[in-house]
Amino acid sequence: MIPGVNGFMYPNEVELQWSVLIVLYPYITGLVAGAFILASLERVFKVEAVRPTYRLALLTALAFLLVAPLPLQLHLGHPERSFEMYLTPHTSSAMAMFGFVYLWYLTVVLLLEIWLEYRAEIVGLAQTTTGIRRLIYRALTLGSYNVSPEARRIDDKVGYAVTVIGIPSAFLLHGYVGFIFGSVKANPWWSSPLMPIVFLFSAMVSGIAAVMVLYVVCSKLRKVPIDMRCLDTIARYLFYTFVIDFTLEMLDLVHRTYEADESFRSLDFMVHTRLWFSQVILQIMLGTLVPLAILAANQLWRFSVGVRKAMYMTAGGLTLIGIFAMRWNVVIGGQLFSKSFLGYTSYKMELVTREGLLSAIALMILPFVIFLVLIKLLPPWQEEKPR
Amino acid sequence: MWFARKEGVVRRLVRDAGHLIRPALVLLAGVAVFLVVRSAIVPKAFGQYGHYRPGALALVRQRPIAYAGQDTCVVCHDDEATARAAGKHAHVACEACHGALAQHADDPAAHVPQLPDVANLCRRCHEKDAAKPPTFPQVVTAEHSGGMACNQCHQPHNPHL
Incomplete structure (x- = not known):
């Protein structure tokens, strides 16, 4: 018996090829798309209340976008070869096309909008x-x-036009990440046309939560009062998108359960065993139901400012953990079962290797370092300067 | 009159929106650098036969041949070939068990192949596993042979008892 393997695995399935770094890739890209959508709320949809976070959201999106390809680069044994997908792109490669989506989003949308x-x-x-x-x-x-x-x-005016173009571009950016997974037809855990939409809405949820938490933390550090109207509005939009996201995920779950195709017993077993903690406890309960309940309570009742801040921070933090768990369950979960549906393997994260935990932590810290440089270079604070 | 008004509009537009040309120029410069680098790096004949570098074919051809192919094996080992052709292993190629032996085929005296490690070789395929088709011959080797090598009872080339 091979350690960590139960039942029958095909030889190429025993070892997981996509590590925690590949979990970071959709997580970070999602934060980018979500932060940008929040910025567009003010710019395009004229939600004036979220104005204090407009620039913050743009810089957050840029900081995370610059780091988004790095987990993939680090995952590759020959990172320099990845540039060949720009030089000689193959149109049948989803990843090669993503490179261009990424460049488009970085240069034509985000950098231009920030510059303007x-x-x-x-x-x-x-x-x-x-x-x-x-x-x-x-x-x-x-x-x-x-x-x-x-x-x-x-x-x-041009900035407005760029944001209008930016919204479908942000949808494309993260929808595309979902598409890359959803189009793997050999893997029933991934292969679903709902995948891009679920990824997109979970991206919006995580990005909005990230900017909300960052806004509160930045205000605390700068010792300036938090604009509660802004925070309440962000929390309300977080609630709306979260409801849609949760509905879509449950739709996917119900559909899989009712359809119960040949993979179902195997996937169901996996969710009840190896993914129980990360999927049911972390993603669904702590990462979705609890923050949804907190946000819903704020829509129904009026709490004091202090309580609201604490509730929003708790909901935001749990949401970020929950969305990370969702990425983990998609990426790692999709590699834990055998295509024979008769066996399961396990993933043991390494610590100090190229694809280990420390690399992942460093990659998660890096966007915040870039963010600090960006806010030093281009201060986003403009409490006293309305548009 | 109309022309002068039009000229005024154009002049105002150039004055107030002229700066927007600059990021466009930066972008164009980036694209130009990319195209120059691309034309310098990508091999000229790329895509001649398909989405790859045709020079790769010559590189692959330069690699030493590892497998002789069973048509070569049977030229000398006709006894084994006849036995194999009559049995269940008829469709298992010689080098699947004996390993890559192109060097041996080129110079049989200088490169004498080692006999396969029977204790491990057979169970690669014939170890009992619930996921294998039930008609496929499979045994729990630890219980089946009592430590004896498979070829003490079975003929590997025609594996009847």
């Missing part, structure tokens, strides 16, 4: 700072110092 939003500040800082900072800001102006009211009005 911050242009006035960049020009101001390029004229007031000194030394290396001055050089950086001068480079960021791209040589244009025109921040006249007419020019800013045009920036605003």
